[in-house]
Amino acid sequence: MAIRAAVAGASGYAGGEILRLLLGHPGITIGALTANSSAGRPLGELQPHLPALAGRTVEPTTPEVLAGHDVVFLALPHGASAALAAELGPDVLVVDCGADFRLVDAGEWERFYGSAHAGTWPYGLPELPGGREVLRGARRIAVPGCYPTAVSLALWPVYAADLAEPEAVVVAASGTSGAGKGLKPHLLGSEVMGSMTPYGVGGAHRHTPEIVQNLSAVAGERVGVSFTPVLAPMPRGILATCSAKARDGVTAGAVRDAFERAYGDEVFVRLLPEGRWPSTGAVVGSNAVQVQAVLDESAGRIVVVSAIDNLTKGTAGGAVQSMNIALGLPEGLGLSTMGVAP
Amino acid sequence: MAIRAAVAGASGYAGGEILRLLLGHPGITIGALTANSSAGRPLGELQPHLPALAGRTVEPTTPEVLAGHDVVFLALPHGASAALAAELGPDVLVVDCGADFRLVDAGEWERFYGSAHAGTWPYGLPELPGGREVLRGARRIAVPGCYPTAVSLALWPVYAADLAEPEAVVVAASGTSGAGKGLKPHLLGSEVMGSMTPYGVGGAHRHTPEIVQNLSAVAGERVGVSFTPVLAPMPRGILATCSAKARDGVTAGAVRDAFERAYGDEVFVRLLPEGRWPSTGAVVGSNAVQVQAVLDESAGRIVVVSAIDNLTKGTAGGAVQSMNIALGLPEGLGLSTMGVAP
Amino acid sequence: MAIRAAVAGASGYAGGEILRLLLGHPGITIGALTANSSAGRPLGELQPHLPALAGRTVEPTTPEVLAGHDVVFLALPHGASAALAAELGPDVLVVDCGADFRLVDAGEWERFYGSAHAGTWPYGLPELPGGREVLRGARRIAVPGCYPTAVSLALWPVYAADLAEPEAVVVAASGTSGAGKGLKPHLLGSEVMGSMTPYGVGGAHRHTPEIVQNLSAVAGERVGVSFTPVLAPMPRGILATCSAKARDGVTAGAVRDAFERAYGDEVFVRLLPEGRWPSTGAVVGSNAVQVQAVLDESAGRIVVVSAIDNLTKGTAGGAVQSMNIALGLPEGLGLSTMGVAP
């Protein structure tokens, strides 16, 4: 019997990508589609790339509309998930693509989000050490942020193998869909095409504590992270360039080994052959992650680069992958490793 | 038992897209992958977006390597298909993405291609009138050109309903992948980004006679076509803006009716609701076609716009769809109507 | 003594381009910069590419602020120019980049703009026949629309030489800056990158009557125009692909001759050598126009393609060029024929 899924926030980019994946998922039937300001409009106007749902009407995001589904995906602004989830009952699988339940530390939450901490849910990044265990049978999932997905997958093998000092530097370029569909002047096509600009520099971006949390958990000590996100002239993709000071005596072979151990058996994370580097274009529309690492002996740093599609592995794909694990389905169901390239 | 398919020209953009679709096709097993100058290299270097085939080695394009498959896709330069097909035997389904067997008129072939006419194969555009009949059971298929796909689907309903004079004007913008992977200065990223430029203006483009052939067959008289292709700053997509002088007395309703009749039952061609216009972004990676038509009463012309992905519906998707029909499989197997957007 | 110029609408794209050109104009001093919702903000926040004016404060757009200048450029929404101009006095040169005073026919104005016709000012397209005469000594100038600039310069030589029937078909792709800085969902970078889409199809675009007016004036009879604008994934540039049915007996040589006569002495309009075609990338940031024409003997049509920068020759450059003529300055002062390419 098919699993029935609702999507709250169906008018946005994350919601659209969740729907795209669910339409291709053999075990899922799509139920309610909800949004707030777009309620009442046909989905075809909002997501013209999904003709199979063009005639469906968007409903308001209320507990009543979302009731009666086996899975509810939330792709909502921060702060909206807790109240909704509370009304959906403990047996419904709630997959939250927002930030509300990602952070363990209430103080960090309050410092970066300025509101009371809602709690912490099982974290939907299966490729982290122990990542699958927390998801099996879960009925609440906090989907990671797109940057934390790219950065954590780049750096955790370094810290798991104790290869680097606990201070990482990350510069990550993201396509504009990561900033959502909200109407802001700096997101106009005229502004973004042909231009790159950083934002949230100096530790101000809200994904910083999430990255710190993930890496610190693996390292067993606090890993400081200097994180600079950059808006790039492309619709999709994150390229995360990460580095950390190598511990004394670390060799290039040890770096390679750490990544082969980490990702040798992973379907969605691909350690590239030596000498080749990730490209966001190669993972567009896919749940794949490309990773490469190198030891810069002159600078004494391990440099790791990862590429993901921010909307797929970085949001909706990670959400579906985690859902599959939680429901006991094959982990890759409805997901692809193939990018739409060029 | 799975159908075994080989792809000749696996290193190029068309070949890569065929492989991407076949990897997602439940009835197909991928056999030999061949190319010429890239023979001997791992496919992972040439098509990094297809990790499932990364370890496969590209073989030379010879009849021996291509032998023993149920289906052989040819994505080769013009002129190479006839000799290969002759060696593959009559029971193998040969799907040619090149131009060699598209034109009926030998004189037109010689005028535009400068070589002897190889013949004519069943034409792989199922949505044309009678399009499916010629494909059922076929063992040779000529896949249409990308521009003729977009333009023919835009205009044939106009001529089937005898709504316009037999002189069409077409301006079609294409993403750069339509020009292939060959190294030409004007295809460099620095040249194409932020710029648009026409080429093959004035009837010089080789897709012109193919468009004329398709429209004339429906109209029952020769339809002259002024065709201007334009290189656009995007990797994929064709937006074809087509118009023809309306016959006296044609109404807006008659135009709409003609398209509803033509496409009401089609899965891959979507006539948009009135007032909305096609966008190439909505069909990226999909086999879908978006179409909209309007009567410009002041100018006395019917204007039709279509959008396709040149690599999918315009090449590889059309090839797979035609293969499905030829082999008696469900027509949409392995194909999607969902674009990867934004 | 330097000429003092004010710019109303200094916060938008047209206003920014006017300022960029005036900063490089040796005869102009920049006076008041005004806007409405941005009044009170430093220009550096609104036009970060103009550091020379970064510290200037934007003032409200009022007659008082605009008083006391020799030239006032208006880059305002439609309908705002007439009242302002009336208050500025007859000796001030008012250069209106809006549409209010472009159309001669009041009925056409009302049909396309839905308001009362404000009147008609000298039209700022010097390269039209008689175009310079109307500008000399003028104190009111209506700057043409960006599409009409590109299309009129492409087609008037055809009609001046009576080479074609009075029915033109135009498909023109524009960069997104032509749509302005207003916050609209379809102008988000995520939507426009990698996508092309038409708008205002079927004669609905407001530039249609302006194109008709210009071509009809040259032809001496009404020229019908089927005009389809297309939004292209680039910040700047218009590529206009125009065609018309050749009159009987017209030769390729006659077409070439017409354009050589029209543009042989023009500084800013360049008829390309035969066989080469315009590219918007080559004219970015410049006041140059690239033009090429060909006779398609098979289709019986003359095809002309022009490329401009919509913000420069299409708006601000045309405005400055017209101002120069009106004030008796060298026509090209402060303007460049060099594009910023690649």
Place this chain on the structure above:
Amino acid sequence: MAIRAAVAGASGYAGGEILRLLLGHPGITIGALTANSSAGRPLGELQPHLPALAGRTVEPTTPEVLAGHDVVFLALPHGASAALAAELGPDVLVVDCGADFRLVDAGEWERFYGSAHAGTWPYGLPELPGGREVLRGARRIAVPGCYPTAVSLALWPVYAADLAEPEAVVVAASGTSGAGKGLKPHLLGSEVMGSMTPYGVGGAHRHTPEIVQNLSAVAGERVGVSFTPVLAPMPRGILATCSAKARDGVTAGAVRDAFERAYGDEVFVRLLPEGRWPSTGAVVGSNAVQVQAVLDESAGRIVVVSAIDNLTKGTAGGAVQSMNIALGLPEGLGLSTMGVAP
């Protein structure tokens, strides 16, 4: 009397940008234009954005052709400059945009370039401490690399004020024109649009020792640099995100002060108001540099971001600015601080 300048390498992107700037330089007359494989062709085919030179014929790059000029710009592959310069005589100002004479340390040259060290010329980055002194009256100038320009201007104030430890981490995204006009598969538009990918990771890029040299000279000790260049989907621009561990006790105010001291009097380098960050779009076509710095107290690092146009300030603009100083002309002659935006 006008200064006569020749440009060797006039067919490439750097050569084209030098010509664009020289055409707008009031003190320069353009003499010979040379190239190798393009010799004999009209410049209009190679640089269609420079109509003023369209009729000029490209000559071969030989000492004879380059003789008789006051200034010779060399925009040639590495290794070609020394022999040419030797033939041009000591009184000719030779401005080399290649790498041959940038590095002081012969060992570093040989390690990164694999050939014998040609020597060291005065370095063309006037905004470095003492940068103008070495250029006054010079007759040989080594124009910096584009990345070293962006990175050195970002970080030298940090080291001049002794604010950070001598280990910097730099991730710099560059537009594709930085890779030149050579035909390489990864530079095709289809590959670069919508994609980001790093290259030369781990210290392998040839600009690394030049960055180290510049920063070490200011710091008075060797500054190690982890440098990762990234190819970005835009034609022009470099965004350099640079950071270094703050020395104990460094305050945000001290960081701001260091940059105000460094750039308070500079025309081309603009320290942005606090809270605003550089954008490459704002400097396209200009010689301007945008810089912003911040202290990340949590991560303990100073983060500095700079934006330049790689072809202008990063190559041709830097070359012209240095020429102006060498010849005793006003430093900004022929150069602009205004970007072509959007």
